[in-house]
Amino acid sequence: MSLKKYLLAPGPVPVPPNVLNAMAAPMIHHRSPDFVELFAEVKEGLKYLYQTSQPVMILAATGTGGMESAVTNFLSPGDKAIYVNGGKFGERWGKICAAYGVQTVEVKVEWGRSVDPAAVKAALDANPDAKAVYVQASETSTGVAHDIRAIGELTRNLAAITVVDAITAMGVVNVPMDEWGLDVVVSGSQKGYMLPPGLAFVGVSEKAWRLNATAKCPHFYFDLAKERKNLETNQTVFTPAVSLIVGLREVLKMVRQETLQGVFERHDRLAHATREGLKASGLRLYPVGTPSTAVTAVMAPEGMDGQEIYKTLRTKYGVTAAGGQDQLKGTVFRIAQLGYADTFDTITAVAAVEMAITTLGGKVNLGAGVKRAQELLLAK
């Protein structure tokens, strides 16, 4: 048979079979009572996931569309925004702001490190006119987490809002929007949600809505205020991505069944075993800062090309992981157990990495990483 395939990339991720089935049901009309009922249900499920009493808007777009809405709906051209740039996605906040004429103050973070909240505080102190701080909860390009809780605290009593790209964090790690004072939180369907790509989600605090009322950056398709109004009657402004919202109902049911705590503990357990396993294999992890729970960035062993490891995983072993992006191309490869993932996905990940490196003639403690992962994953 052809190679059996395993999707262990930081998104898109495997979609559970019951969700695939649900999405294969006949199409329903978005202005029909069936849809209204469905939408009412997912609306509540999203509040549970976001740990918020605020409405969470659903956009027919992938994550970057959600990020764009988090700029254009809250700022005006000429406004000043601080953004944390510690990787490809941090950099994207700066590019979106620039595209809309928003002045940016960059908090540059060396790739592989987490931002020091003191650096954000210094930027806020130096720029009391800044309207917002843009940051990633998990910077997928470097496999590093930023301390969004600390950043939320910094702006809690300021006029500025904290805007979090939680695309590889929501449904993976704890992002209690209300408790942590996070004002705008963006997520996307193809990560912790276990869905195909095509939906973006945006939660908005009362403080951010006040900023929205004066925001002048042009926008039409991504209009969060109109979406909030339509949410009241369980509708979207424009045609929604119906089949993905049908899938959303199923995954939100699964999350409730497992509980948020269960979801977070499972991801933490798998990510921890992956990291410790790969270290026992003799590999070095890329992050110097707090590692992301969503994705593990691994250094290619001395003298090896990370892209070759990534390709060998795919072509010889059927495992789709991810290579390095931009300046990390060749230096690292990335592997994830995200969303619909459990114990033996982690075992597969560690075993496959050991075997791919061995296949390429690299030095690795074959079996040692798997054993370490087994120890950590043993059921109590």
Add this chain to the structure above:
Amino acid sequence: MSLKKYLLAPGPVPVPPNVLNAMAAPMIHHRSPDFVELFAEVKEGLKYLYQTSQPVMILAATGTGGMESAVTNFLSPGDKAIYVNGGKFGERWGKICAAYGVQTVEVKVEWGRSVDPAAVKAALDANPDAKAVYVQASETSTGVAHDIRAIGELTRNLAAITVVDAITAMGVVNVPMDEWGLDVVVSGSQKGYMLPPGLAFVGVSEKAWRLNATAKCPHFYFDLAKERKNLETNQTVFTPAVSLIVGLREVLKMVRQETLQGVFERHDRLAHATREGLKASGLRLYPVGTPSTAVTAVMAPEGMDGQEIYKTLRTKYGVTAAGGQDQLKGTVFRIAQLGYADTFDTITAVAAVEMAITTLGGKVNLGAGVKRAQELLLAK
């Protein structure tokens, strides 16, 4: 059993079972060779559908996102644009332009009528500085078609471009982009494409690309020039809606198999039988202008509420059609056989309308419309 359901609305439309199955396959990664191969195939299929040698960009958004991209990627704030406003979607062109600071010249068309190309010519003559004409091929709110061929001819030798919303026209009626000199053509997945909503498509002529090079309206997520560049390597700029693109491959295969001519003739045959059938039932059609092939707008009989007919179709007969929008609410209802539709969808449509009106105590020639539709649909 609960009521068996029939989706006969002007989008979303039924998705063929083989397409639903294809989309229920395990997720693939968008940077993998599997996806690249898939994308190469749909890229060619879209050119066939659009009848163009130009690349057709795929956006993860619903139709309005595509419409927005057709404004922001070609115009600058302060530019002047002419738009044909003969219904809710024509009006939307004006709203999008206004959101981005584009000056608009409105060619107002009475609802129910097709635009007179002479009125567009007059607007072009009076506004030689206009950069673009925005128009619908099929105005879904009124069930009316505009003569986009004539409008394409008007701008062929001018600097201005013709931008067509072909959302309920592509894959339904002939829209030969290159031959008719249409510069930007927008379509969406949930109409003639027979897919769930969530993809927008934008074809762009060489003339429009030249305008793109100087366009200053801000945009980031919808960046057609970057998408064109990425198309060369069979990729999208941001994460694409993978499962819908998997479905797209299937529907494009079906279109090729049926041939474009076959697709157009089938829709024409069904729409013609619907119109003539409903007239034989004693009903009056709403359009005064050229009726749209995608959707038939029907007047509620004297003294009846169109919304009641629409609701009765749904609640008593399981048929999801559409009501009237905005000023037409109550006056008309709309019924479509769009995409995955054939003979007995039309029979069902005409029979259900007759039966719903009879149920409501209205006057209708029960059976007469169905007989007329049968006559017109008899296989030769």
